Amino acid sequence: MVKKLPKVDVVVVGVGWAGGIIAAELTKNGLNVVGLERGRERTTEDYFMVHDELRYSLRYEIFQDLSRDTITFRGNEKIRALPMRQYGSFLMGDGLGGAGVHWNGQTFRFLPYDFQIRSMTEERYGKSKIPEDMTLQDWGITYDELEPYYDKFEKMAGISGEANPLGGKRSSDYPTPPMVKTPNIKLFEEAAKKLGLHPYMAPSANLSEAYTNPDGISRAACQYCGFCERYGCEYGAKADPVVTVIPVAKKTGKFEIRTHSNVRRVLHTDGRATGVLYIDTTTGEEIEQPADVVVLTAYVFHNVKLLLTSGIGTPYDPKTGKGVIGKNYAYQVQKGSAAGFFEDVQFNLYAGAGALGICLDDYNGDNFDHSDLNFIHGGNIRHHQTGQRPIQNNKVPADSPKWGAEFKKNSLKYAYSVINVGLQGASMPYRHHYLDLDPTYKDEFGDPLVRITFDFEEQDRQLAKFISDRCAEIVREMGANLVESLKELGPYEITTYQSTHNTGGVIMGASPDTSAVNNYLQMWDMENLFVVGAVNFAHNGGYNPNGTVGALAYRAAEGILNYTKNGGLLV
Amino acid sequence: MYECTVVGDNTRTESNYGLLGGCGVSEQATEQQNKQQDGSGSSQTMSRRKFLANAGYAVGGAVVGGVLGYLVPKGNVGAVPGSPDTQPPANNNAPVNYNEALMFFTQEQFLITQAAVERIFPADENGPGAAELGVAFYIDHQLAGDWGFNAREYMQPPFFVGEKTQGYQGRLRRREIFYIGLREMQNYSQATYGKSFVSLSPEEQDAVLTAFQKDEVNLTTISPSGFFNMLRSATLEGVYADPLYGGNKNMQGWVMRKYPGSQMSYTQIMDKEFTVLEPKSLRDHL
DSSP: OOOOOOOOOEEEOOOSHHHHHHHHHHHHHOOOOEEEEESSOOGGGGTTTTHIIIIIIOOTTOOTTTTTTTTTSSSTSOOOEEESSOOOOOBOSSSTTTTHHOOOOOOOOHHHHTHHHHHHHHHHGGGGOOOTOOOOOOOOOOOHHHHHHHHHHHHTTBBBOOOOOSSOOOOOOOOOOOOOOOOOHHHHHHHOOOOOOOOOEOSBBBBOOOOEOOOEEEEEEOOOOOEEEEEEETTTOOOOTTTTTHHHHHHHOOOEEEEEEEEEEEEETTTEEEEEEEEEEETOEEEEEEEEEEEEOOOOHHHHHHHHHTOOOOOOOOTTTTTOOOOOOOOOOOOOOOOOOOOOOOOOTTEEEEEEEEEEEETTTTOOOOOOOOOOOOOOEEEEOOOTTTTOOOOOOOOSSSSSHHHHHHHHHTTTEEEEEEEEBBBBBBOOEEEEEEEEEOOOOEEEEEEOOOOOHHHHHHHHHHHHHHHHHHHHHHHHEEEEESSOOOOSSSSSSOOOOOOOSBBBBSOTTTSSTTTOOTTTTEEEEEEESSGSSSSSSOSSSSHHHHHHHHHHHHHHHHHHOOOSSSO | OOOOOOOSSOOOOTOOOOTTOOOOOHHHHHHHHHHHHHHHHHHHHHHHHHHHHHOOOGOOOOOHHHHHOOOOOOSSSTTTSGGGGGOOOOOOOOOOOSSOOOOOOHHHHHHHHHHHOOOOOOTTTBBBOOOTTTHHHHHHHHSSSSSGTTTTSSSSSOOOOOOOOOOOOOOOOHHHHHHHHHHHHHHHHHHSSSOOOOGGOHHHHHHHHHHHHHOOOSSSSOOHHHHHHHHHHHHHHHSSSGGGGSSSSSOOOOOOOTOOOOSOOTTOOOOOOOOOOOOOOGGGGG
């Protein structure tokens, strides 16, 4: 027997960055919002024993329990998709704050090129530059239109940075100055400038100094403790929904968070969402929460799963290319870096912060001429000093044994003498890369797992090799005695950690034929249903996605407020 | 005093600790017994070995060889059995590390693991190897818990052999893989050299490990290279995880590597040249 609760203005599914931002904005403007979070409650106190590499980095303490829910994966449609039984390629967050707790804090704006990628590529290189099966499309919004929302997210989070000489224009400076320039960062800067490139300090959500944001939230400066990615921040210095937007929403008295609440269906009648059905996982009780507006802000896979299992929107059909739900799944080309081994110098690499670093965009977007190249786009090249923890950082030269006396000697010798310069490579969408429901495997409730069909294409291989060679040039210029860089990308495999930048599936666009949501992230097919996150990306750009997720969340919040006043489709 | 009757046949009872035809008497009871008897004796020197030798419960007065074969020398767990320094030190005031006991492995499994991890990360002029750092205890403790049972992994059927790109698709839990892997290392050593793994020379042990690493061992149950990789990763974990977990004994893994452990802040050294700091553990954080 399903318990039916009284109706609320808005129900938000998944309380991470997107859900937290939307809840804060809506409650500040007088709406009553219920946030349903499938994981548990979380506060800064939970992070006090967090400097534990084994527990958090290797045993995945704050990540989703795969025994309850995971995804299945196949490289192409000819083979059977199998479950991701253990973590590898990407890590799915769990609990209040979601990925906003365990991220590094690297916060970028996409380039103007990203938002109009198809038209701009065709304009410069001709239609034939884009392979027939690459389902590239414009986003239905321009950089200039999204710029005020990027600004809002950066000011809320207190992003520490300096202007990107090759980026889109900014209406104002970053709210806090860049983080500290360590000796290795200075070395990268000098080398890049000598090569005629345009380095700038990487924008960081780990505060360079104490900061109070426009909402009145005060946070302390980052201590460079070196435990960012996969960890919660015990100082509150890393921007995290738990210490920024969720307290703001709660303070209004209009935001009710229910944790241990796993949403299984979006309920709808006659083309309108009526609420959601969820399970209280502590008691097993099934509950219906009616609402005037439903907002899906869970992780990428779960957003898609909810739409497909609830029968909302047209599922994507890779054979015909029709339909939109599950379309244009993309990832990040992360492999493709260069490592420099220094013989006579050591750096304080055990220390660092998730977003402490320096980067450049000379080889990102369409910032360089692709006329003679067999790929489009590129990626942000960077050197980040995140804190090299000892279990996972034992890099030795390629021809060194990987165990035994020689390995031990080399790993100790080079422990603080390897400088990595890597890329955040853009990922283009393809007709045969998509998300749908697996026919065989189920989650703990008996619902199908989401199935990923994805592989690296020639576009990715060429991009990775090209950018990796550019990384090697910089490392060589930095004075490394030995430089090793990517030989070839190989197929996409789910076993090695690369990046938790999964994008697409409910993409935004200008037309309901080719996209699922408009540029307020409102479903074309269901005007009181909004779906927000990296799930909206029509492709993934050459940067970490969260800056853009934050901007889209502020944009969606504005749209939802507008909708509650005026109704109708906003575009 | 504990009453016991020697069982005439070789039936194993629940209280039987593996003594063929003997009685299972706890070490603690024996300690008490011996203390009463001679009034001296620290708990350090009373061991299973001594109990077996002295208590006279062995079959026919002679101790069966196999029973003694895998005793773990206390006091110097880094030592290879049979080497001169297996005698426990005379110092009775050294603090006891109760964590150096087994919660999963048999003694045989422990000793094979210890010998194997020592080959992966040996003692050298830089400092201690995996054995002295307690890596085998670390692995034992890990296998006893969640990780040993793949508790937070998706272990639902159906199981199919997948592409390499699709990751582990087996139905075995890590403790089962270790159980099989260690036994097969033993089998391979016997078949190739006629000796147990722990009795091989270091070069021979390396050859055995290499055979597993390169999938040159014919196994139908587990992937030899998969097992080797698990052993290698677990070794690095045991060397460098916080000492709370049983390895990285006294933070000597960190000291060797000049890793400062868990520090509250590095703001003072971020713009400086390479700086070595005294390591701190999670215990220092409490």
